[in-house]
Amino acid sequence: MEDIDRAIVAALTGDGRLSYTDLAERVGLSVSAVHQRVRRLEQRGVIKGYSARVSFEALELPLTAFVAIRPFDPSQPDDAPERLAHLPEIDSCYSVAGEDFYLLLVRVAGPADLERLLQEIRTSANVTTRTTVVLSTPYENRPPKISAELSGRGRSRSAAEPAGSTAG
Amino acid sequence: MEDIDRAIVAALTGDGRLSYTDLAERVGLSVSAVHQRVRRLEQRGVIKGYSARVSFEALELPLTAFVAIRPFDPSQPDDAPERLAHLPEIDSCYSVAGEDFYLLLVRVAGPADLERLLQEIRTSANVTTRTTVVLSTPYENRPPKISAELSGRGRSRSAAEPAGSTAG
DNA sequence: TTTGAAATGGCTTTAAC
DNA sequence: GTTAAAGCCATTTCAAA
Numbered sequence: 001m002e003d004i005d006r007a008i009v010a011a012l013t014g015d016g017r018l019s020y021t022d023l024a025e026r027v028g029l030s031v032s033a034v035h036q037r038v039r040r041l042e043q044r045g046v047i048k049g050y051s052a053r054v055s056f057e058a059l060e061l062p063l064t065a066f067v068a069i070r071p072f073d074p075s076q077p078d079d080a081p082e083r084l085a086h087l088p089e090i091d092s093c094y095s096v097a098g099e100d101f102y103l104l105l106v107r108v109a110g111p112a113d114l115e116r117l118l119q120e121i122r123t124s125a126n127v128t129t130r131t132t133v134v135l136s137t138p139y140e141n142r143p144p145k146i147s148a149e150l151s152g153r154g155r156s157r158s159a160a161e162p163a164g165s166t167a168g
Numbered sequence: 169m170e171d172i173d174r175a176i177v178a179a180l181t182g183d184g185r186l187s188y189t190d191l192a193e194r195v196g197l198s199v200s201a202v203h204q205r206v207r208r209l210e211q212r213g214v215i216k217g218y219s220a221r222v223s224f225e226a227l228e229l230p231l232t233a234f235v236a237i238r239p240f241d242p243s244q245p246d247d248a249p250e251r252l253a254h255l256p257e258i259d260s261c262y263s264v265a266g267e268d269f270y271l272l273l274v275r276v277a278g279p280a281d282l283e284r285l286l287q288e289i290r291t292s293a294n295v296t297t298r299t300t301v302v303l304s305t306p307y308e309n310r311p312p313k314i315s316a317e318l319s320g321r322g323r324s325r326s327a328a329e330p331a332g333s334t335a336g
Numbered sequence: 337t338t339t340g341a342a343a344t345g346g347c348t349t350t351a352a353c
Numbered sequence: 354g355t356t357a358a359a360g361c362c363a364t365t366t367c368a369a370a
Contacts, residue, residue, distance in 0.1 A: 009227065012220035016184050019362065030340050035364075046226040051219055051309070052180035058214040059177065059312055066264070066271065081306035088313035095304040096234070103234065103300070107312060132271070136263040138249035141219070141309065144227055144275060145256035187347060201354050203349070 004029065008037055009046060010146035016050040053141070061089075061107040063114060064134035068100035069127040080125040087124070089117050100130070172197065176205055177214060178314035184218040221309070229257075229275040231282060232302035236268035237295040248293040255292070257285050268298070 007027045011018055018026075024034040041047045056062065071078060080102055081093050092105040104121070108114045118129050175195045179186055186194075192202040209215045224230065239246060248270055249261050260273040272289070276282045286297050 006227075009220065009222055013222060014219070016218035016220045020364095021362070031362090032341080032364085032366095033339055036338080044226065045223050048221040048223055050184035051182070051221055051311075052177065052184045053216040053219055054177055054181060054312065055213050055216055056312065058212065059174075061312055064262070066262075085307065088310070090307075091310055091312070092308040093306040094232070094234075094302045094308075095306065097301040097303055100300075102306075103302075132268075133265045134262045134271075135265055138261045138263065138270075139253065139258075140260040140262075142256070142259055143219075144222065144224065144229055144259070188349095189347065198355050199347085200349080200356080204354085 005037060005041060005046070006146045008034065009041065010143055012038070012047065012050075013143040056107050060109055063108050063110055064137065065106050065108070065114060066132040066134070067104040067106055067118065067121065068096075068102070068130045068132075069104065069121065069125065070099070070101045072122075072126050072128055076126065080127060083125040084121060087117065087120060089113070090121075101127075173205060173209060173214070174314045176202065177209065178311055180206070180215065180218075181311040224275050228277055231276045231278055232259075232305065233274050233276070233282060234300040234302070235272040235274055235286065235289060236264075236270070236298045236300070237272065237289065237293065238267070238269045240290075240294050240296055244294065248295060251293040252289060255285065255288060257281070258289075269295075 004027050008023060011023055011026050020031050020035050020038070023038070024031045027034060029037075038047070056064065069080060071080070078101065081095070084090055084093065084104070089106045089108050090104050091107050094103045094105075095101070096103050106114070106117060108117055114131070114133075118131060121127065122129055172195050176191060179191055179194055188199045188203050188206070191206070192199045195202060197205075206215070224232065237248060239248070246269065249263070252258055252261065252272070257274050257276050258272050259275050262271045262273075263269070264271050274282070274285060276285055282299070282301075286299060289295065289297055
């Protein structure tokens with residue numbers, strides 16, 4: 001992938017509502033050029049969509065936990081992700097190597113809800129659970145590493161000086 | 169928080185670039201009313217921002233792993249999150265109860281990069297690591313539970329339908 | 337094939353009710 | 354919360370490199 005595409009992805013990861021005008025200024029291209037690249041990135045699946053970042057505390061879901069699960073009966077078909085998909089408290093489901101089969105990230109209002117959720121998980125997927133409560137989240141869902149270093153591309157307008165330009 | 173606000177948050181979590189026009193239609197309010205609610209949600213910190221959802225495979229970061237860390241010397245000050253923040257491969261950092269001190273979610277290009285990252289983590293924060301490789305991700309970062317279901321209230325194009333105006 | 341510039345329709349945003 | 358209006362942006366179209 002090109003450097004400019006990486007810069008576009010990095011910018012939209014930081015602010016998914018950036019206008020094409022601002023985006024064009026940042027990467028040093030015209031609006032239509034940037035727009036075309038974004039469309040291509042979306043079509044190629046590099047950009048899968050856009051989401052609002054929410055405060056789970058404000059949503060009254062202050063308790064985050066990891067729930068490692070493994071089947072109670074390993075001979076059964078392993079369809080835990082589908083069996084658990086209906087539970088909205090489950091934020092993410094990872095199939096993992098190691099002792100456990102899956103690692104779930106869940107968000108609930110408090111211990112009572114966590115207890116009910118764990119019971120629901122166990123009965124829905126016929127699994128055992130091992131839960132690790134999250135005490136705090138120093139950072140989460142940070143933008144991925146972007147190696148793009150935009151060399152000073154000549155532009156017509158000199159009024160704005162986008163980030164990434166060589167220090168002068 | 170009100171049901172309409174929850175519906176707005178849910179909609180923007182699913183599609184952070186929804187226009188206020190579409191949003192207004194979904195929740196059954198006027199455009200400016202929805203706009204005002206979104207501004208308030210942003211100011212209150214319920215909506216912390218907007219991000220593009222990216223394909224880590226397309227970004228050449230196909231290997232995801234969880235790295236549980238604990239200090240090599242527990243008598244030292246515990247500032248692992250700050251010491252590790254400069255590593256862009258670290259997607260998230262959770263302070264957890266249980267055997268370990270922190271749980272990191274990391275994304276790298278392959279096993280070689282993972283090995284280098286683990287060495288970097290150990291030396292940067294003076295910690296031991298226990299790594300769990302993610303084999304696949306059935307789902308990730310799903311929208312949180314929203315108790316309000318306002319489906320069916322949306323109008324198509326009728327201009328004179330004062331939704332929710334029982335008081336007037 | 338990709339980029340740059342202009343025009344139009346739609347959206348965001350503000351003010352008044 | 355609603356309506357209306359003004360300004361800005363997204364999207365398309367076309368010309369040029």
